[in-house]
Amino acid sequence: MVVEKENTEQTSPRYRSVVSFVRRSSTLDARLARAWNKYASEYVLQLDKGDYDLGVGENVRISRDFLARIWGEGFRSDGSIIVEIGTGQGENIVAAAAAHPEDNFIGVEVYTPGVAHTVLMAGKNGLRNLRMIQVNAPELLNAFESGVLSEVWTFFPDPWPKTKHHKRRIVQDGLAQAVHNALVADGVWRIATDIDDYALHVHEVMDQRADFAHVGEKVVSLATEHVSKGNADMAAGLPHADFMESERFEGRVLTNFEKKGIDAGRIIHDFTYKRL
Numbered sequence: 001m002v003v004e005k006e007n008t009e010q011t012s013p014r015y016r017s018v019v020s021f022v023r024r025s026s027t028l029d030a031r032l033a034r035a036w037n038k039y040a041s042e043y044v045l046q047l048d049k050g051d052y053d054l055g056v057g058e059n060v061r062i063s064r065d066f067l068a069r070i071w072g073e074g075f076r077s078d079g080s081i082i083v084e085i086g087t088g089q090g091e092n093i094v095a096a097a098a099a100h101p102e103d104n105f106i107g108v109e110v111y112t113p114g115v116a117h118t119v120l121m122a123g124k125n126g127l128r129n130l131r132m133i134q135v136n137a138p139e140l141l142n143a144f145e146s147g148v149l150s151e152v153w154t155f156f157p158d159p160w161p162k163t164k165h166h167k168r169r170i171v172q173d174g175l176a177q178a179v180h181n182a183l184v185a186d187g188v189w190r191i192a193t194d195i196d197d198y199a200l201h202v203h204e205v206m207d208q209r210a211d212f213a214h215v216g217e218k219v220v221s222l223a224t225e226h227v228s229k230g231n232a233d234m235a236a237g238l239p240h241a242d243f244m245e246s247e248r249f250e251g252r253v254l255t256n257f258e259k260k261g262i263d264a265g266r267i268i269h270d271f272t273y274k275r276l
Contacts, residue, residue, distance in 0.1 A: 001083065016229075031120075032113055032117060032120065033116075035120035035123070036115075036116045037117070039123040040119055040179055042072075042119075042123070043119040043122055043132055044115065044119065044132045044134060045132065045133050045139075046070070048060050051099075054134065055136060056143045061145055062144045062148065063148060064077075064148055065174065067104070068104075070216075072126060074102050074128025075104060075129075076102055076103060077104075077130055078164060079103040079104050079129070080104065080150035080151070081103070081104045081106065081148060081149050082104070082149065082151045082152075083102060083107075083140075083149055083151070083152050083153070084096075084105070084107050084108065084152075084155070085137040085152065085153065085156075085157070085170065086109060086137070086154065086157055087114060087118055087132070088109070088114055089114055089115065089117045090107065090117055090121050090122070091255040091256070092252055092253050092255055093107045093118065094122055094127065096251060097127050097130040098125055099234070099251075100129075101129055104129050104131075105129060105130045105131075106131055106132070107130065107131070108134075108140055109132065110135070115134050116197050125215075138170075138175050139179035141175065141179055141182050142178045144182035147183070147185070149183050150187050150188075151184070151188050151189070151190060152179050152182070152183065153190045154170065154171065154189070155190070155192045155252060155258075156193060156255075157171065157191075157198070161195070161229035162228055162229045163196070163226065166224030166226070168262075169201055171198075171202050171205050171206070172205060176211075177211075180212065180275055183275040184275070186275060187274070187275045188272050188274050188275070189273045190273075191206075191211070191271040191273070192252065192269065192270050192271070194261030194266040194269070196222055196266075196269070197223075197227050197228075197235070199243075199245075199269035200222050200223065200226060201226075203222070207243075209256055211275065211276050213274050213276055214246075214272065214273055214274075215272040216245050217244075218244065218245045218246060218270075219242050219243070219244060220269065221242055222240060222243055223235040223236075223239065224238065224239050245269055245270055246270040246271055249270055
């Protein structure tokens, strides 16, 4: 049984003073507890976490050689390395790892039940090219040496719909800088959301950056002012403008979460930003 504790503020060179998640007390049910006991030692990579249980020690530097050493059997020495930030129940990253056995996939998730569910599916499928890391994603990305990752995925992050919580949205300039550094030349950061206001937020953070170029020719109309949880229905009456986005990423499976958004009538926004 694993018990999660409520998150508390910490100080560390890599720690974000405003994090994009809230940890709540939870326990693993019997099925996930068995999965954790059976598979975690193989699938969950252990890093020096410094003085914070979801942190990354300031002396940790992640290179391909470092990953090969701690990964063990199954690391593809010639394969691409893809990181998914926020794997949820693991549906997408497990499917991707199964479809591309030649590449390496790292899932980043802070919630223990999500990690347990992912390693359960990975273990049942006998996957060796997938590993999980249970840390704060911005700290992990900052620990990578330059040019290690081929792609970073951030699919359907927590929208933090209240205006006062927009600062908690994970797509921020600091993370963009870390992703840029970790990517290989022409590597890409793929982002998807089913929340129009979050799509506007992504455009505001990413479109003005000189170190990324958006790849895609899909035109989408969005309100140019932010709305909050209480007044989202006002967006239709606000000034709108056209923005360039991407077609749906074929490598993303249709998860239950995305299907619920579609069934609710929400538009799926895809972004592909290439490292310059």
